Amino acid sequence: xxxxxxxxxxxxxxxxGMLQNGGVFDADAVILDLEDAVSPQEKDAARLLVAHAxxxxxxxxxxxxxxxNPLDTFGLEDIRAIVPCGPDALLVPKVQCAADxxxxxxxxxxxxxxxxxxxxxxxxxxxxxxxxxxxAIATADRRVVxxxxxxxxxxxxxxxxxxxxxxxxxxxxxxxxxxxxxxGIQAIDTPYTDANDEAGLERDTAFAKHLGFRGKLxxxxxxxxxxxxxxxxxxxxxxxxxxxxxxxxxAEAEGSGVASLDGKMVDAPIVNRAERILQLARLLGLRxxxxx
Ligand SMILES: CC(C)(COP(=O)(O)OP(=O)(O)OC[C@H]1O[C@@H](n2cnc3c(N)ncnc32)[C@H](O)[C@@H]1OP(=O)(O)O)[C@@H](O)C(=O)NCCC(=O)NCCSC(=O)C[C@@](O)(CC(=O)O)C(=O)O
Ligand SMILES: [Mg+2]
Numbered sequence: 001x002x003x004x005x006x007x008x009x010x011x012x013x014x015x016x017g018m019l020q021n022g023g024v025f026d027a028d029a030v031i032l033d034l035e036d037a038v039s040p041q042e043k044d045a046a047r048l049l050v051a052h053a054x055x056x057x058x059x060x061x062x063x064x065x066x067x068x069n070p071l072d073t074f075g076l077e078d079i080r081a082i083v084p085c086g087p088d089a090l091l092v093p094k095v096q097c098a099a100d101x102x103x104x105x106x107x108x109x110x111x112x113x114x115x116x117x118x119x120x121x122x123x124x125x126x127x128x129x130x131x132x133x134x135x136a137i138a139t140a141d142r143r144v145v146x147x148x149x150x151x152x153x154x155x156x157x158x159x160x161x162x163x164x165x166x167x168x169x170x171x172x173x174x175x176x177x178x179x180x181x182x183x184g185i186q187a188i189d190t191p192y193t194d195a196n197d198e199a200g201l202e203r204d205t206a207f208a209k210h211l212g213f214r215g216k217l218x219x220x221x222x223x224x225x226x227x228x229x230x231x232x233x234x235x236x237x238x239x240x241x242x243x244x245x246x247x248x249x250x251a252e253a254e255g256s257g258v259a260s261l262d263g264k265m266v267d268a269p270i271v272n273r274a275e276r277i278l279q280l281a282r283l284l285g286l287r288x289x290x291x292x
Contacts, residue, residue, distance in 0.1 A: 003186070005029055006214070006215040006228050007218045008030070008031050008063075008148075008188060008215060009027035009031065010033050013047070013050045014046040014049065020053070022057065022059060023057060023060040025224055026060075026228075028062060028063060030059055030064060031065045033066075034050060034066060034067060034078050034082075035067050035069050043074050050082065051082060051085045054087055055086075064089075065122065067091040068082065071092075071107075083111035083112055084111060084116075088119070089120035092104050093124045094124065096133065097129065100137070105121065108121070119143065122146045123148070124148050125137070125148065131175055134176055138179050138183035145186065148190075148217055149169070149173060149189055152193065154172055155169065164197075164204075173211050174212075177211055186214040187214060188216065188217060189213040190217060191218060192216070192219075195219060201226050201227070202226050202229075205227050205230040206230050209231055232286060233280055233286065238277060241275070242278070244273075245278065247259040248266055248267075
């Protein structure tokens with residue numbers, strides 16, 4: 001079963017109003033944030049608010065993720081307080097190497113209550129070393145279900161200028177997608193930080209999908225529909241996928257592993273791509289005529 005993480009909405013952990021309303025936006029995941037959205041003097045209060053939200057707020061089917069602090073600051077305290085409240089996953093920021101994930105996984109195992117659903121980990125790759133070690137991080141523990149890219153911290157660390165078109169993060173994006181794919185887990189793209197630039201968000205998300213990302217970190221509820229629309233298979237994609245599957249079935253019936261569709265070769269990798277599109281469409285309840 002494919003896990004949907006098209007949108008992962010950051011909600012500042014020190015904002016009771018936003019925490020309370022975070023379930024109404026239909027994000028695939030919410031990320032209750034204890035790290036950069038929260039100043040050091042507010043960390044304790046935010047931890048209590050997030051623990052309370054996990055217990056009492058209905059996030060309406062959104063995966064409930066908590067971004068903890070790095071393990072060398074408040075991260076272990078966060079794990080001890082948050083894990084027993086039953087989040088689905090923790091987003092671990094500034095992960096540098098496999099040992100960081102191993103330490104987080106050990107602390108999570110100690111904090112889980114007996115019988116609790118295992119808490120997954122998502123590694124936020126946002127340092128030069130973290131990017132260099134992305135595959136080792138992705139395979140460090142079975143709890144790791146995705147790698148996410150944090151391009152603001154990353155570009156600051158390498159001394160690059162951020163641009164709307166993102167040429168400065170192309171290498172980081174493709175390395176991260178490759179590491180996640182090699183480990184058989186999802187790649188989630190960096191947030192688009194201008195909440196008012198809808199055209200820019202759409203362009204950036206389409207490019208991320210083109211590169212192989214399965215979803216995007218999200219900072220504002222107004223970004224959700226746009227990102228979903230981009231990641232949802234279009235009617236054209238669903239139609240193409242159906243025709244690919246039909247063509248290969250017919251070829252197989254005739255004893256061949258290769259088919260031709262509109263003059264183009266259809267073989268195993270093309271069929272895999274088509275099957276992924278159809279699986280996603282089924283998961284989203286989309287029929288051909290409904291894809292956008
Ligand atoms: C961006 C903005 C200020 C815009 O404000 P605006 O005022 O224009 O928002 P409006 O659209 O007008 O809000 C309309 C209504 O929606 C409510 N509402 C808004 N946002 C909501 C939300 N997120 N969750 C629930 N509710 C929300 C709002 O309360 C209002 O509700 P109401 O009053 O009832 O009508 C605001 O969205 C916001 O604070 N976002 C979260 C920012 C954040 O968490 N950043 C840290 C995480 S990223 C990060 O860390 C990445 C990285 O790791 C990457 C790297 O490293 O590269 C790093 O380090 O950078
Ligand atoms: Mg960051």
